[in-house]
Amino acid sequence: MPLLTATTGPVEFRYETVLPASTAVRGSLAIRIDAGNEGLFQNTDGAVAWRQLMAAGGAVTFDTATNATWTLRNNQAAALTIGATGAASMLVVDTTDDAEVVIVNAPLGLRLNDNSELRFGTPGTDLVGNPDGTNVVWSGTGLALWQDTVFTIADQADTTRRASFQASGVTAGQNRVMTIPDHNLNLGSGLQANTIADPGTGVAIPVTASGECAVAIGGGAETNTLAIPTFAGQVIVLTVASIGAGTRAITVAAAINQAGNTLITLNTAADTIELHAVTVGGALRWRVAFNDGALLG
Numbered sequence: 001m002p003l004l005t006a007t008t009g010p011v012e013f014r015y016e017t018v019l020p021a022s023t024a025v026r027g028s029l030a031i032r033i034d035a036g037n038e039g040l041f042q043n044t045d046g047a048v049a050w051r052q053l054m055a056a057g058g059a060v061t062f063d064t065a066t067n068a069t070w071t072l073r074n075n076q077a078a079a080l081t082i083g084a085t086g087a088a089s090m091l092v093v094d095t096t097d098d099a100e101v102v103i104v105n106a107p108l109g110l111r112l113n114d115n116s117e118l119r120f121g122t123p124g125t126d127l128v129g130n131p132d133g134t135n136v137v138w139s140g141t142g143l144a145l146w147q148d149t150v151f152t153i154a155d156q157a158d159t160t161r162r163a164s165f166q167a168s169g170v171t172a173g174q175n176r177v178m179t180i181p182d183h184n185l186n187l188g189s190g191l192q193a194n195t196i197a198d199p200g201t202g203v204a205i206p207v208t209a210s211g212e213c214a215v216a217i218g219g220g221a222e223t224n225t226l227a228i229p230t231f232a233g234q235v236i237v238l239t240v241a242s243i244g245a246g247t248r249a250i251t252v253a254a255a256i257n258q259a260g261n262t263l264i265t266l267n268t269a270a271d272t273i274e275l276h277a278v279t280v281g282g283a284l285r286w287r288v289a290f291n292d293g294a295l296l297g
Contacts, residue, residue, distance in 0.1 A: 182209040198241070199224065205250065210234050214241035215266065217248045224250045226264075229277030229284045236286075238264065238294070239272040256286045256296070263297040 026046035032039060040054040082091040092103040148167045155161035170176050183194050194211035201222035205213055207230050215224075217240060226236075238250065247267040255262055256275060264273055274290040288296075 196236070201248070205236075205238075207234070207236070210236065212237040212239065214239050215248050216241050217243040217246050217266065219244040220246045222246055222248045224248065226250050226252045226286070228253050229286060232277055232279055232284060234277035235274065235289075237272065237274045238266065240266050240269050243267075243269050252286060254283075254285050257288050259296070261296040265295040265297065266293075267295065268293055 026043055028043040030041045030043070030050065032041055038055070039052050041050040041052050043050050082093070092101075094101045094103070148165050151165060153163045167176075194209055196206055196209070196211040196213040198213060198215045199205055201218075201220075201224070204225045204227060207227045209230075213236060215222075215238070240248075243266075247265055250264040250266070252262045252264065256264070266273075271293040272290070273288065273292070273294040275286040276289045277284055278287050279285070280287075
């Protein structure tokens with residue numbers, strides 16, 4: 001017959017399934033109210049191994065070292081809610097069979113604290129989400145692999161407008177990489193126009209991307225430098241947007257033709273020269289593909 005007992009020393013109320021023994025009975029529950037031991041405890045070994053289940057203030061503890069578990073049963077078809085009653089930020093967990101769902105009713109959704117991690121699967125091997133400002137970084141070799149039948153991009157305004165990838169044409173065992181160029185790109189019409197701003201006299205013309213650099217020449221002897229290309233296949237077109245009475249002399253870091261020329265001078269409104277990036281002797285170099293009026297030296 002269940003028995004409620006009070007012991008001396010630390011005040012302890014214990015509910016046991018048998019008569020009291022010299023040591024606590026395994027499975028006994030104790031409500032302790034002495035200083036430093038407030039809360040609900042359970043004895044797990046029939047000796048002195050009391051495990052705290054609920055601390056002062058109602059904090060619940062799950063002790064995995066003793067295989068303690070807590071099972072929530074939804075026998076009444078009612079969802080579990082976490083948070084203040086009626087609060088907009090309440091977390092709802094619905095465990096109805098075949099309709100399990102977790103809903104975060106917060107304007108900002110589910111968030112992580114700074115410097116924390118959200119992990120799915122085995123840490124370091126499966127999908128790992130790390131906060132990166134407002135972004136999530138996906139890594140690992142497990143769930144980071146998305147099947148092309150389920151990965152779909154939808155338009156932000158009309159989600160019925162969608163695009164998918166198809167990898168069935170890739171050779172078995174191969175991983176083909178799609179590298180985005182430093183350009184606006186339309187797959188229907190290829191690379192889009194890219195303008196390289198005239199940096200003005202006395203500075204370098206950027207070589208980070210392909211494009212057209214139309215220079216505005218004033219009344220004096222102006223200069224620029226042009227470094228070696230950034231990547232094979234890069235294209236830069238140098239042309240004159242406007243001209244006064246001056247010239248623009250552009251010194252290139254390496255020869256741009258077989259003759260060894262490294263100086264391009266633009267001095268009339270019609271001058272245009274197009275340079276392509278190629279590999280010469282294992283190094284990237286500019287080569288003249290088209291020249292209309294530019295002086296080489």
